[in-house]
Amino acid sequence: MTLDIDQWRISDGWFDVSGTWNPVSDQVRALLRATIDDKLQAEDQDPGPPIWFVHPGERHPLWNACDVRLEDGTDVSDDETDSGAVLPADLPLGVHDLIPRDGGPITKLFVTPTAQALPGKCWGWTVQLYSTRSRSSWGQGDLYDLATLAKWANTNGASVISHNPLGDTLPLSTQEPSPYFTSTRKFASLLYLNVEAIPRAREILGSRLDELSNAGRALNGSPLIDRDAIYELKLTALRQVWAVAANSAETREIIGPLGTDPELVDHATFNALAHRFEAGWDRWDRIYSHPRSRSVSSYRESHQDEVDFWIWVQGLLALQHSRAATAGAGLMNDLPVGFSQNGSDSWVDQDCLALDWRIGAPGDEFNPDGQNWGIVPYLPQKLRARAYEPWIRTLRRLMRNTSALRIDHIMGLFRLFLIPEHDEVTGGAYLYQYGTELIDIALMEAVRAGVTLAGEDLGTVESEVRYAMDERRIPGYRVGWFEDSRAADWPYASIGSISTHDLPTLTGLVNGSDAHQREAAGITVDPDDDQRMRSNLERSVLPAGAVANEMSTGDLISSAYRCLADSGSFAVFASLEDACMSDERPNMPGTVDEHPNWRIALPSTIEDLNSTAAPMITEAMTDRAADPAIWNVVESTESGSMDSRH
Template identity: 30%
Template sequence: MSDAAARDLSALARRCGLQEHWIDAHRQARRVGPEQLHRLLRALGVHCESADDVAAAHAALDATQRGTPALLVARAGYVLPLPQWRDGPADLVSGADEDVHPVTLESHAQGAQLRLPIKPGYYELRQAGQAAQRLAVTPRAPDMDALLGRSEPRSWGVMAQVYSLRETHLDPVLRTWGHGDLATVASLAKRLGSAGADVLALNPLHAMFSADPAACSPYSPSNRLFLNVLYAAPAQVLGEAAVRQALDSLPPKDWAALDQGAEIHWPRAAAARLQVLRRLHEQFATRDASLQRDYRSFCEQQGQPLRDHAVFEALHTFHIAAAGQIQPCTTWDKTWRDPRSRHVRDFADHHAKDVDFHCFTQWLAMASLAHAQATARNAGMGIGLLSDLAVGVSPAGSQVWSDPDSFLHGVSIGAPPDIHQPRGQSWALSALSPSAMQRRGYDAFIGVLRAALARTGGTRIDHILGMERLWLVPEDGDPADGAYLHLPVDALLGLIALEAWRHRSLVIGENLGTVPAGFDDRLRDHGIGGMNVLWFMRDSEAESAPFMAPEQWPRDAAALTTTHDLPTLMGWWHGTDIHQRRDAGRLSPEKTATQLLTERQADKLALWSCFGDGSPLPASAPLPAMLAFVASAPCALALASLEDIAGLDEGPNVPGTTVEFPNWRRRLPGNTMTAMDSPPWRDRLLALRQTRERS
């Protein structure tokens, strides 16, 4: 490639948002090669094989930039330039109630400008002779002070993996069937609320694959608009009598046996639950008329996206049954991959009962979530349930199948090589296309936000750094061959803040890893909280840096003991995470497990010196003291994982592994509700609660 061609390609990549130059975890300058740029540009839908292609792509970008965005996103009270408008009278129409607000556009050097209203919301700007312009007027997201109605709150809560919960009741109607569900969440929320907690944070509840329950990572969902129906709590919606009737009509089953293992057998547990749900669906026609009206109203409200998801679920089941093995939709015949094809329409008509079943289970799941949130609030929780918004979706899931034009294809979201993951990571996830979002007025993104905030008290956004840039890995490529793609960060964060304001919800983001310069300031500006995780709260970025005193932790971020991808308190103390990475072959070549364990011993001494009583370093993790250390931070919210309350060595997930460990399958020991009354759990919760009350 000539120097001129290389410069043109670099310029095109830059205009498309690709970052050619970047700094790796070792502070070394790196550059994306021309071949990688070609592959990534093709994935973005940009042809760049020849000089003519590159010139045509530049021309297309010029035309796009001259056009009017489908949705302009700007802060309330700011002045918005409108280059293609004229000064004079106009109308600002509220998108919610069609209220008309006369406004005057002021003269601007390149056209006109509008001083935006103070009240946030969605509007349409109209002026005679001018095409209407959609506007999103954004606020700061509400913080804990505003949501709880008190200044400088000292709230606390617990993080739980829904599936790990367990209730071992003699009555099968009241027990868990192989994994936790939203009934167990409601019970846990009631107990925590009565103890003074304000938040119960959950793993992602997104829709998974009913026909392939072994694909169980909640961070690789089928569809972020809908819920995992295996979490539905039918007795909370239809009543215990309906569930008992369904169970009695099925062949006898040892329901207790499903709950006895330390790990979940997802195919077996899912088969049992789906059998009950299908029987409930068959019996639903005889149920209370008000429930049937509620179900029909739900289907009308959810519209085409719900039907698409239900049709996909039925099609997925059909293909697996026909082939006798898992058949991802990416391998289906082309006619089945088009949700609007005649073949798909005919299939849906001929399998109307199956399609309705999948709509019905979504209704049950969403009603179950609403019930759990109401239970949390009625128990005294100021926020209630905190959902978790995964960073992307499976490319073989219903959301990409239903709306392929909204997603990037031929690439996966991932992470570049770093100290902890020297090979880098490719997460096999599809991301929303930035150009499609802008072209379509961010509708797909807004839909995902609304789904995350519906029926909850807020959401945690996984890998919120992805609002500014995503590491894209070419399909079948090495993670090190990827590149950063920049996104319209201010628009995305503004829309997050707007939807949080509209729902009166809490939003925090996982701002961990290599944080772009100025990104945390952007979060603060939009009122979005970050995360202070104990293991990363050091006085400097050096690996051996001493731990930062809790009073120095940033106040505008939640204080956390750990996350689902990091070691538990007990596991960190025992070096379990190091042993796991060694066993999985995931250690960096720079250091052996022995060296890392030696460094961990020094870290333990450093942490113990922050809160210990001068006695020798204990052999086992001093969990109450560690919990109190995190809880003493001046943050408005402190969260401890239920694994830490239980004193477990192993966490839910070991990053970078798939089959080496039982990721997303571990259950908490014993009956979760009974365990909360045990002295160890009670002492640890008390350390968390009392420290928050005293601080």
């Protein structure tokens, strides 16, 4: 059986983990084709410009004489040879216009690097920022806590902190807990704002700030994150500061340059409307359903103060994020697969999206019933017709104030499993993307920004994806629970760890508590699966002959991280969950309300980390300690501009 992809880029089926062929039903195929046809045949549909991808140093012949207009507006002429016009070989990285002198169509010319250079061997921490409280936190970790953590990590030899996505949620009283299901990927949530650090907050709020901060710190006493309460407290404080300081010089200094940022203005307008209707855009009055409508423009003009408020909030977040990025260890941001169907990103980019479909995954050994992630997909044809502008905008935003970017489920750049809205997971199909173009653009933006690019590639990975990553030196992940080879044998172009946020902690699997938590959540526990994971752990990151179940928790953590420190991977990550000897994983796939996913706080505060197993892990990593600056600049192996954006 061979895979067939039709003209709509829909596959006729897929092989599951057991090698069984699963054909796509005629009904699903017809529905998806109709969705794509409707989008492509929409009124005023623009087929988009021709697109051409090249690498620096390449000399390609041209059909006609052309000029190249670079991103900065500079015009460059083609090279003349005896054989005719040739594309200049020394073009900088970027998206340029190839303009025929005879007046033909303008081609979007993408000059992308062939590969990235990786930093030297180093180590860092994986962090769920919301769970990482300090004693001064208002119920969850914030950007000031991230700065404190970065300084602590740097002091103890770590080079980088890999944190969860920080994307903004809908501005509603009920807050979405998952950092992978946000309103937008491009802008941060006010939940991560340190309110007490807002300019003039103390002066304006006075004793009211003490009341709010006491209420916020009282939330630290709960083992679970109460985002709804945190949001109410922080929004209340922000509104009260804004009421006094909206027209102050300090505030206008923050808002001024941001007010000309069209992406931010769109997002602020969305939040203003969502706050008014107390809902996502699928429940607004229809006149506001499109960001380019006259009604939206009129609303923005008549509610400028509210729009400015949300611009100001993002300005404060950007300032605090910048502070964290320069506090110590470098930061590694996280790019989710997508965003919610009724949020800011889907409102802005709705013309490129299949709004009646959801991204998910077919069944596998960990989730036999498959998964519906609830997020909406871009249509590859529409994204390409826009010359990938939405993709580029997202990348550039997430590469600000960061040293590295992790692309979650990087396989999704090549194909996405789509499910009709409200249908069962089994009724889905793979829609193939223009994967090499998407990954080339991601690498181009990373190299220009001085950011190291990595891809989470756990699960079923097609050979095309593996080849594309290897060729471009984009590291994937090696996880001890899954590997049967010694960590020392893992390839240099990889990132090593013992677990992930979706998998058990060391303590949780070995002492059996993770199995009990799965049973309590209604998940069938197969003892053989757990034993297989323990066996993988023993083979990959424990000394020869060690038996995980016979070791104390302290010895297990120390031994595992000493072996991980010897990994062949250029970077390895320790988890704060292991440092705090937590037996609870951040997320349990296959559950929603059955388990407190993304709501579990670490049992120790940042101030108490040196009293946990963190010093033991730090000692284990001593030989890998490197200058944290290696994560702040990544040198390109290509000629071309190094346009820093962070």
